[in-house]
Amino acid sequence: MERRTIGAGALAVGAVGLGCMPMSWAYSGSRQRGDESLRAVHRALDLGSTLLDTADMYGPFTNELLIGRVLKERRAEAFVSTKVGLLVGEQHVVANGRPGYVRRACDASLRRLQTDVIDLYQLHRADPEVPVEETWGAMADLVRAGKVRALGLCAVGARGGRRSGTGLHDATLRQLRRVQQVFPVSAVQAELSVWSPEALEALLPWCAAHGVGFLAAMPLGNGFLTGTLTPGEGFEPDDVRARHPRFTAEMMAANQPVVAGLRRVARRHGEQVTPAQVALAWTLAQGRHVVPVPGAKRERWVTENASAAAVSLTPDDLTELSLLPPARGSWD
Numbered sequence: 394m395e396r397r398t399i400g401a402g403a404l405a406v407g408a409v410g411l412g413c414m415p416m417s418w419a420y421s422g423s424r425q426r427g428d429e430s431l432r433a434v435h436r437a438l439d440l441g442s443t444l445l446d447t448a449d450m451y452g453p454f455t456n457e458l459l460i461g462r463v464l465k466e467r468r469a470e471a472f473v474s475t476k477v478g479l480l481v482g483e484q485h486v487v488a489n490g491r492p493g494y495v496r497r498a499c500d501a502s503l504r505r506l507q508t509d510v511i512d513l514y515q516l517h518r519a520d521p522e523v524p525v526e527e528t529w530g531a532m533a534d535l536v537r538a539g540k541v542r543a544l545g546l547c548a549v550g551a552r553g554g555r556r557s558g559t560g561l562h563d564a565t566l567r568q569l570r571r572v573q574q575v576f577p578v579s580a581v582q583a584e585l586s587v588w589s590p591e592a593l594e595a596l597l598p599w600c601a602a603h604g605v606g607f608l609a610a611m612p613l614g615n616g617f618l619t620g621t622l623t624p625g626e627g628f629e630p631d632d633v634r635a636r637h638p639r640f641t642a643e644m645m646a647a648n649q650p651v652v653a654g655l656r657r658v659a660r661r662h663g664e665q666v667t668p669a670q671v672a673l674a675w676t677l678a679q680g681r682h683v684v685p686v687p688g689a690k691r692e693r694w695v696t697e698n699a700s701a702a703a704v705s706l707t708p709d710d711l712t713e714l715s716l717l718p719p720a721r722g723s724w725d
């Protein structure tokens with residue numbers, strides 16, 4: 394697989410990464426199978442999808458434990474990126490950016506991941522009670538201590554990022570300017586896909602201008618862009634899509650032109666090429682500093698997604714995809 398380098402430290406990773414979240418979090422729990430997920434992670438490494446993206450809050454904790462079982466055997470082949478700063482409570486997810494907590498959380502992640510160094514340590518969300526410089530300073534100390542190789546920042550979520558009259562990523566850009574004064578940012582993680590292209594406006598250009606890598610989260614639109622979801626089929630109550638405004642039967646039907654466009658482009662590249670691969674090829678085409686982290690827990694999807702690195706979209710394909718209607722159904 395093509396390799397890409399991200400961040401000031403020129404971290405080298407396979408162009409298509411693996412988002413490990415669906416193995417333990419956010420999507421229907423009844424479909425999570427530990428052994429199947431383990432095989433999926435091994436398959437990713439076999440194919441050169443080296444960047445494994447996880448977080449302490451996925452599970453919580455069980456996702457890192459799962460990745461740790463693979464890292465124990467294949468640490469040298471993997472690039473592990475995890476996250477700190479969000480705690481799962483009974484009812485809510487809360488931010489904690491206190492330096493003492495960050496230090497303890499890092500040690501706990503290292504233990505669960507069965508490794509002595511995390512390649513990319515990302516701040517999941519800034520804590521409104523703690524100046525972000527303080528949290529970032531504690532994370533920088535972890536680099537100096539050799540527990541972490543590089544630091545990343547996740548964008549403020551869609552529900553918290555937009556105020557009327559402001560851009561979706563204005564708050565994240567402000568945070569980036571502040572933390573960059575303390576210690577270099579190596580990667581930013583934010584949603585980027587054909588139906589959520591907002592990061593192209595300011596966030597991606599900022600990363601390109603500062604030599605910062607970009608991890609494209611949710612590049613498959615939570616599965617919608619693969620064309621394998623049927624409007625009206627419904628989601629189990631613990632699946633985030635059961636409450637997601639884009640995943641009501643009405644909005645899924647209204648958003649079908651996006652899938653149709655991906656299918657049209659896929660057909661031009663051959664019988665075997667899928668809408669999911671075109672969606673990933675589109676993210677890869679947004680810049681050499683972009684690494685999509687499609688979430689998947691099945692070997693079959695991991696294999697299909699890794700092959701997207703070989704799909705080369707033409708300028709006409711990219712123009713056609715850029716003209717697709719924006720997604721309908723939003724948190725705002």
Ligand SMILES: NC(=O)c1ccc[n+]([C@@H]2O[C@H](COP(=O)([O-])OP(=O)(O)OC[C@H]3O[C@@H](n4cnc5c(N)ncnc54)[C@H](OP(=O)(O)O)[C@@H]3O)[C@@H](O)[C@H]2O)c1
Pocket residue numbers: 411412413414415416419420446447517547548582583609610611612613614615616617619621669686687688689690691693694695697698
């Ligand atoms: N920083 C943040 O705040 C944040 C937020 C959200 C996500 N993320 C990161 O981004 C990663 C990806 O996001 P995501 O998993 O929510 O969304 P996604 O990558 O857009 O979509 C994942 C869904 O697509 C399905 N899928 C994957 N490949 C497929 C294929 N080739 N054909 C058909 N279906 C396919 C998966 O099914 P299966 O589950 O059945 O395999 C899963 O349900 C996460 O794993 C996480 O690492 C970060």
